[in-house]
Amino acid sequence: MILEWIRFGLTAAFLLFAVFTFASAVIGVSRFGFVMNRLHAAGIGDTLGIFAIAAGLVIATGLKMEALKLVLLVFFLWFTSPVSTHFVGQVEYYTNKKLDEHVKFKGEADCGTDTDRDH
Secondary structure, eight states: OHHHHHHHHHHHHHHHHHHHHHHHHHHHHHHOOSHHHHHHHHHHHHHHHHHHHHHHHHHHHOSSHHHHHHHHHHHHHHHHHHHHHHHHHHHHHHHOTTGGGTOOOTTOOSSSOOOTTOO
């Protein structure tokens, strides 16, 4: 009986942490004005939130086949989320002509020098 309450408490803690993580990501995406900052908030938020949800559900279900499926789902998302975030960042990098207003590139002087962004 007491082990069920401990398992319930751990599950609830992980799920509440996931809700906090997703809420933080939503606030970050809505408050940041620049696309790259928004990508960072969304990328960290979804990765950590999905992990917390899956961990909570694995604790709730126990070591069954469903737990293995949840672990595989987390690994799949951990490999695809950074790739898609990087792709969106690259699209912003190559298509935004006003990127210089937001970012100082490596090796760039303080005013008026060209960068290696020219295509």
